Amino acid sequence: MKNYYNLIILLIFTFNVNAQTDIKLKFNKNGEFKIVQFTDTHVDMENNKNLSVYETIKKVIEIEKPNFVILTGDNVTQNNPQEAYRRFAEIFKKAHIPWAAVFGNHDSQHNFSRKKLAELLHDLPFCMNNDIGDTYGNSNFVLPVYGKNKKVEALLYCMDSNANSTLNPVVEGYGWFSFSQIDWYLKKSKQFTQKNDGRPLPALAFFHIPLPEYTQAWNNKTFPPIGVKNEDECSPDINTGMFSAMLESGDVMGTFVGHDHINDYIGVYYNIALAYGRVTKIMKNPKEDPLAGGRVIVLKEGQRQFDTWIRDMNGKRELYCNWPDSFKSNDEGQ
Numbered sequence: 001m002k003n004y005y006n007l008i009i010l011l012i013f014t015f016n017v018n019a020q021t022d023i024k025l026k027f028n029k030n031g032e033f034k035i036v037q038f039t040d041t042h043v044d045m046e047n048n049k050n051l052s053v054y055e056t057i058k059k060v061i062e063i064e065k066p067n068f069v070i071l072t073g074d075n076v077t078q079n080n081p082q083e084a085y086r087r088f089a090e091i092f093k094k095a096h097i098p099w100a101a102v103f104g105n106h107d108s109q110h111n112f113s114r115k116k117l118a119e120l121l122h123d124l125p126f127c128m129n130n131d132i133g134d135t136y137g138n139s140n141f142v143l144p145v146y147g148k149n150k151k152v153e154a155l156l157y158c159m160d161s162n163a164n165s166t167l168n169p170v171v172e173g174y175g176w177f178s179f180s181q182i183d184w185y186l187k188k189s190k191q192f193t194q195k196n197d198g199r200p201l202p203a204l205a206f207f208h209i210p211l212p213e214y215t216q217a218w219n220n221k222t223f224p225p226i227g228v229k230n231e232d233e234c235s236p237d238i239n240t241g242m243f244s245a246m247l248e249s250g251d252v253m254g255t256f257v258g259h260d261h262i263n264d265y266i267g268v269y270y271n272i273a274l275a276y277g278r279v280t281k282i283m284k285n286p287k288e289d290p291l292a293g294g295r296v297i298v299l300k301e302g303q304r305q306f307d308t309w310i311r312d313m314n315g316k317r318e319l320y321c322n323w324p325d326s327f328k329s330n331d332e333g334q
Contacts, residue, residue, distance in 0.1 A: 073104025073208025
């Protein structure tokens with residue numbers, strides 16, 4: 001009898017694992033693929049903090065009905081994050097929405113390591129996290145989006161922007177992409193480009209800490225950003241070259257981050273969109289700070305463009321724009 005129950009448990013486990021790996025992201029029949037980015041939820045169930053994010057997420061996905069959801073860091077900030085992540089998973093399972101999460105600087109500051117967190121996420125329903133430890137960090141993976149011909153038509157790079165400086169006390173502040181991660185990205189990008197007859201696929205990148213180039217995007221007077229900057233960008237002091245790697249590879253159209261809670265702008269620098277999500281927890285000063293919500297991104301099959309906007313916790317749509325058309329001069333648009 002004991003062996004019988006063990007067999008049943010094994011079959012259930014095998015079914016769950018196969019169900020995870022069988023999920024494929026696909027453009028819909030209209031040739032669109034909708035993503036909702038939630039960021040900086042900072043859930044702390046142990047101290048009853050920021051639990052409103054679950055209702056905000058439910059409301060936004062009910063309105064938008066996305067094909068995919070991404071959490072871009074500082075997701076759960078308590079000693080044991082398991083129950084909080086399971087609650088995320090239940091929302092997405094009920095809505096039948098695949099999802100993934102990258103890590104921020106606060107996600108492993110307590111008793112749960114990033115490695116353990118990666119293992120936890122890998123087994124949650126509808127979660128597509130698939131970090132296999134082939135580079136530095138614990139939330140690095142690429143998710144292909146398939147088109148009507150069952151070919152890969154777009155890429156979602158999910159990356160661990162790490163936590164804090166590893167060079168204290170010489171260099172303080174936040175972490176940065178390691179050289180091994182940049183090499184990992186370059187190799188992945190090259191592989192997909194070669195399989196696509198030498199043409200870079202349209203791609204987006206999701207991580208937590210903004211690249212140093214975000215400051216240049218905000219200061220771009222030729223193509224001004226859309227949205228607000230209410231605090232200085234808290235980028236790492238070290239620039240290891242991830243932006244230039246993306247620029248040279250030619251696939252990434254835009255990057256989407258969190259970290260700075262009261263910034264929500266999207267700008268461009270050398271024709272790459274550098275965007276913030278919208279903070280999903282309720283801020284202390286809702287009259288001045290951005291209202292909690294999420295960022296929506298819509299990819300178009302076979303095209304190097306995307307639409308994006310903010311959907312706030314009350315259901316209002318804000319800050320609609322299109323990349324690249326919203327960031328072109330009149331002459332370029334003709």
